[in-house]
Amino acid sequence: MPVNNGGNLSKEYFKSYLNLIMVANMCTMEEAKEYMFEQFFKGNKDTFGEYSYYQFLQVTEG
Structure with missing residues (x-):
């Protein structure tokens, strides 16, 4: 899924992306969160940006 580095990513974006990971890999939200942090965010x-990471946390932490 291509991402523009200059844009702020929304909660809806992360909800959809995490759901796709969970369905494709038949895994839990926690496993999808770890996978996305390592693969999507490259462990950083x-x-x-701060806003996008905050939105990611909002989805994964409640």
């Missing part, structure tokens, strides 16, 4: 919360 600053990869797509």
Whole structure:
């Protein structure tokens, strides 16, 4: 899924992406969260900026 580094990613984006990971890999939300952090964010919360990472946390932490 291509991402523009200059854009802020929304909660809806992360909900959809995490759901796709869970369905494709038949895994839990926690496993999808770990996978997405390592693969999407490349293990660095600053990869797509503070706002996008905050939105990711909002989805994964409640």
